Amino acid sequence: MNQNDELPLSLRAAYHGLHRRSETAFAQYGVTADQFVLLATLARGDALTQRELAARMPSDPSTVRAMLLLLEKRGLIQRNTHPTDGRARTVALTKAGRRTFQQVWDAGQPIRDQMRSRLSPEEATMLVSLLRRVTESLASIPPDTARMLVDNGSYESGL
Amino acid sequence: MNQNDELPLSLRAAYHGLHRRSETAFAQYGVTADQFVLLATLARGDALTQRELAARMPSDPSTVRAMLLLLEKRGLIQRNTHPTDGRARTVALTKAGRRTFQQVWDAGQPIRDQMRSRLSPEEATMLVSLLRRVTESLASIPPDTARMLVDNGSYESGL
């Protein structure tokens, strides 16, 4: 195990810290950190179908449905029939959902500030950029196919 | 919401991708991604107490206990009484635990390779360094105290 293999654990530790702090800060609003991500995704793109919502979070459609049931029961989101696709349902924030989202967003500002407190603006931008590339790398192979990476970083076959 | 606020979501997306891929790759060994982190922590420092283990993962002592019960039932770890502290219990990998850890470690190698496939060695090092600083920043205030950050990134009071 060399230093190159520290990336997964350092990624996990950073995320875990963020998640924990968020849960604590959001608890007074009765919203979990993951529910906040769902609300934030809707705030950026209302009237998504459940599948689009799951893809953007990212999360699993089945997981998203379970979360939507909880949020619907609390009156923060509502699901409507899709205008052109009878199978699909669109999801939107209710008025209460928008208000709660804004409150939780504000409650999270100290955490976001603190995350960047030891980073210069350039470093923060760099970090986001590096994280995106990692995410893209991990998404580039279907999870159920195991192919060997070759030395130059491309794949032996497929795609 | 400006671009500076993308850090939390990009961190989450990267971690989520890693977690998902890991769950899939580890499933054949009956080990979850989080259990793997626990095994890896023990592989680096055997005979930790449960609290030390929780602190290093990082995770919650109560969460760790639940995980340990599962792993103990599967024969991958064992808990012994601490040599000098009668309250504490030390946790160690069993022989089967070491073997399973090695297998799962190997099964995860393609994922680790892939994470770094679009990063230069320098960028990978930089990413780990930035993530560590974020983790440290987030850990520097107890989660149950809300203090305002001031402009220079230090705190109005405390510490």
Add this chain to the structure above:
DNA sequence: TATTGTTATACTCTATAACTATA
């Protein structure tokens, strides 16, 4: 045929609070 969502189900992780035993 493929896709969207539902239903039923199960498991893991997470965490709190009250408790016992030991330091």
Add this chain to the structure above:
DNA sequence: TATAGTTATAGAGTATAACAATA
């Protein structure tokens, strides 16, 4: 008094498989 761990308990997220309705 403080700390390590246990017990009981609850909730949330995760995911799979079989299914119905629609494209």
